[in-house]
Every structure is written in structure tokens, then in C-alpha cells.
Amino acid sequence: MPHCDVFELGFRVPAATYALLSRRQSEPVLKSPLFTSKTHTSDGIFDVHWIPNSASRVCFVCKDLFGVFRNRRHHCRLCGQLVCNPCSQARSFVRKSAPAVKLERTCVTCSGTLRQLASLGDTRVKLTTSSSPSKPHSASAAPAHALSTSHKATLRKYVVSAAWYASYKMSAIDKSQPLGPIANHSLLYFFQGRLHPKPSLSATDYHVLDPVDWLKLFSVYGGGPCITVPSNDVHNHIAWSIRFTTKPTKKTQIPEMINNHADIEPQSVPTADVERRTKARDAAAAFARAASLARREAEGLAMRKSMASLADFEDLRQSLNLGSRSSRYSTV
Incomplete structure (x- = not known):
């Protein structure tokens, strides 16, 4: 191995x-x-x-x-x-x-x-x-989801660790205190291939943020995992949706200047599978266009040959008619 x-x-x-x-x-x-x-x-x-x-x-x-x-x-x-x-x-x-x-x-x-x-x-x-074994057949090793704050996403709130959020508030006062990425893993444990909220959590262990506030923090600090919860049931840990996300690919407007959450365009980072499927679709479309052009050219060539054959046949018919008239006149 x-x-x-x-x-x-x-x-x-x-x-x-x-x-x-x-x-x-x-x-x-x-x-x-x-x-x-x-x-x-x-x-x-x-x-x-x-x-x-x-x-x-x-x-x-x-x-x-x-x-x-x-x-x-x-x-x-x-x-x-x-x-x-x-x-x-x-x-x-x-x-x-x-x-x-x-x-x-x-x-x-x-x-x-x-x-x-x-x-x-x-x-x-x-x-x-850490090493580089043979790669899996497809897909990336870590399932990352693009961060989205579309209008539909505003129906959910975002959860952030209270300990990290306290450090964030402190760093705004003391600039000499470096702040690392968002560390929500302290709220979770790993079992059966998934991240789960700790059963011992209380409401003081985390803060609930609006999508725009989360986007502001995540765009600057990164980290994760991203934890969302329905807006009408923010303290229901069973309803937590937990996943790792990718950072936005372009600079986003500061939240204080945004009133409508739907104004933010969802960001996405194409995966290798998406790029491969896109290239395959483009290649198939190009092949279809080339085949259609070749078919039209072949049909045009066949039509021209057919017209030429008809013209030759008409010339031959007229020649035969003229020959027939000449023979009748000579007989008379």
C-alpha cells in the first residue's frame, strides 16, 4: 500500500x-x-x-x-x-x-x-x-459548498462559537491580539462520517447571526464549519445544518451598506467535476455544430450535382429532339 x-x-x-x-x-x-x-x-x-x-x-x-x-x-x-x-x-x-x-x-x-x-x-x-497517494476516481476529497446568501438563505440564521466571537470583539478593541479563523468545531463532534452538535450545548455557548453578518466575518476570517439553523427555531440543535464552505470568490459589499439580503449574489467555486462536465457539454455542442454544417454542405453539394445532372439531361433531350426533326425533314 x-x-x-x-x-x-x-x-x-x-x-x-x-x-x-x-x-x-x-x-x-x-x-x-x-x-x-x-x-x-x-x-x-x-x-x-x-x-x-x-x-x-x-x-x-x-x-x-x-x-x-x-x-x-x-x-x-x-x-x-x-x-x-x-x-x-x-x-x-x-x-x-x-x-x-x-x-x-x-x-x-x-x-x-x-x-x-x-x-x-x-x-x-x-x-x-501526509503524502500523495493515488487520487480517487472523481470528486474532491473534502466536500466544500459555496457560500450563499440568496433570498432563500435569509430564512436561516448562522451559528458562531461564543468563545471565538468574544475574541473577535476583543480584537476590535486590542489590535495587537491576532484573531484566527472562525472556530465552530468546539461546538461539534465527529461520528458516523458527520459532524454533530454536542448534546451538552447551551445557548451561552454560541451566538446566532444574520446571514449578512456571517458573510462579513467569513469573508474576512474564513474557518468554519458553517452552521445554519431555521430562523424560527434558532436554539433547536437537532435542526442544525453543518458543512464546510468555500470563501466568496470576489469582494463583497460591507454589510452596513446593504439593506436587502437578496442584493447579494451567491458566490460559487466550480469543482473539477463541474468544469469537466462543462467542457464535455461545450465539446458536444461544438461537435453538433460541425456535424450540422457538414450535413448542410453535403446537402448543398448533392443539390448542385442534382441540378447539374438535370441540366445535362435537358441538353441531351433537346439535342435528341433536334436530331429527330432533322431526320424527318431529310426524309421528306
């Missing part, structure tokens, strides 16, 4: 959340060898349900077909999804005092989230080895 990214994890799964997720997934599915009530511990991040082999014929990440001898099925130990080998070359292990650890297969979707958390300074994730 080539060198790969190895993540040392220090997450602790809340027992209450684990029990709730276990009840939701009580249907019979293939389970990880670690998934037993006897072996479960509060840090059992690998205690996840595995998707049955029969549930899908394609890789969860790249959508390539599985085969018996080539492109075999594997399970990501963090999310339980069916993935191919090129899309699951990263490895993870739980931080323990014992010197011997077991490296567990990790898909690019989970490793992308872990990379993002590590880059934000999350002490629960440590990237111990």
Missing part, C-alpha cells in the same frame, strides 16, 4: 447520542466487528453500522462500479459506507496510551472533514502522516 494520510483521533462519542443513533439504526445491517454492546466505550468512533455489500453496486464517493476481482468493495470504518480502494486510502486510529494501534480504513469524504478540522486547530484530530 502506498504512503497515505494517517489521522490520530481523540473524539469521544457521547453515550446518549450513541444510544439514540443505535435505536434509529436497529434494522438488520452488517455491523463492524467492533460494534457490540460489550466493547463499546465512550470514544467508540469506529462503532458504526456498515452498509451491506448488497446495498450498492457503485462506490459511495466516485460512483464507479464494483467488480469481483477489480475495484473491490471496502467499508470506511468511520462512516460505514461502501467505497473502492482508491477512494479509501487514508487511515485513522484512536488516540491511546498503548504503543500498538490499529489503522482503520478511511474514505476521502471522512478524511476531507478531518483535514478541515485539523487545519482549524482542532486538538482532537492530528494528521500524523
Whole structure:
């Protein structure tokens, strides 16, 4: 196996959340060898349900077909999804005092989230080895979403860590205090391939912002993850939508000068898949135009040949008519 990214994890799964997720997934599915009530511990991040082999014929990440001898099925130990080998070359292990650890297969979707958390300074994730293994078949390793503050998005509010927001307020007073990126990871934990709000959160642990205020902070400081919640249910942690986002690609007007949230155009960063599909559509359109032009030219050439043939036939007919008249006159 080539060198790969190895993540040392220090997450602790809340027992209450684990029990709730276990009840939701009580249907019979293939389970990880670690998934037993006897072996479960509060840090059992690998205690996840595995998707049955029969549930899908394609890789969860790249959508390539599985085969018996080539492109075999594997399970990501963090999310339980069916993935191919090129899309699951990263490895993870739980931080323990014992010197011997077991490296567990990790898909690019989970490793992308872990990379993002590590880059934000999350002490629960440590990237111990970094390299460039063979790339997955398609899609980027970290699912990033473009930041949007369209009119529809204004129906939701944004959540920011109270600790980071306090540092932001302090930095406005003391300019010598450097402020890092938005650090919402302190409100979350990672389990089953997703980020979840901590069950112990209270309303004092975070601030709720309008979309324009969040856009202002995110455009300057970056970071994340981006946490949104319905405007009419801001303290319902179950309704949190959590994802990493990309920064806007062009400078945005300062929020104080904007009264209508719909005035802000959504920003987007094209992914490799989008660019590839766009190029394919352009190539197909160009081919169709060339084929149409060639067809019209061929039809025109055929028409000209047909007209020429008709003209030659008319000349021949007239010549035959003249010859016939001459022979009648000579007979008389």
C-alpha cells in the first residue's frame, strides 16, 4: 500500500447520542466487528453500522462500479459506507496510551472533514502522516459548498462559537491580539462520517447571526464549519445544518451598506467535476455544430450535382429532339 494520510483521533462519542443513533439504526445491517454492546466505550468512533455489500453496486464517493476481482468493495470504518480502494486510502486510529494501534480504513469524504478540522486547530484530530497517494476516481476529497446568501438563505440564521466571537470583539478593541479563523468545531463532534452538535450545548455557548453578518466575518476570517439553523427555531440543535464552505470568490459589499439580503449574489467555486462536465457539454455542442454544417454542405453539394445532372439531361433531350426533326425533314 502506498504512503497515505494517517489521522490520530481523540473524539469521544457521547453515550446518549450513541444510544439514540443505535435505536434509529436497529434494522438488520452488517455491523463492524467492533460494534457490540460489550466493547463499546465512550470514544467508540469506529462503532458504526456498515452498509451491506448488497446495498450498492457503485462506490459511495466516485460512483464507479464494483467488480469481483477489480475495484473491490471496502467499508470506511468511520462512516460505514461502501467505497473502492482508491477512494479509501487514508487511515485513522484512536488516540491511546498503548504503543500498538490499529489503522482503520478511511474514505476521502471522512478524511476531507478531518483535514478541515485539523487545519482549524482542532486538538482532537492530528494528521500524523501526509503524502500523495493515488487520487480517487472523481470528486474532491473534502466536500466544500459555496457560500450563499440568496433570498432563500435569509430564512436561516448562522451559528458562531461564543468563545471565538468574544475574541473577535476583543480584537476590535486590542489590535495587537491576532484573531484566527472562525472556530465552530468546539461546538461539534465527529461520528458516523458527520459532524454533530454536542448534546451538552447551551445557548451561552454560541451566538446566532444574520446571514449578512456571517458573510462579513467569513469573508474576512474564513474557518468554519458553517452552521445554519431555521430562523424560527434558532436554539433547536437537532435542526442544525453543518458543512464546510468555500470563501466568496470576489469582494463583497460591507454589510452596513446593504439593506436587502437578496442584493447579494451567491458566490460559487466550480469543482473539477463541474468544469469537466462543462467542457464535455461545450465539446458536444461544438461537435453538433460541425456535424450540422457538414450535413448542410453535403446537402448543398448533392443539390448542385442534382441540378447539374438535370441540366445535362435537358441538353441531351433537346439535342435528341433536334436530331429527330432533322431526320424527318431529310426524309421528306
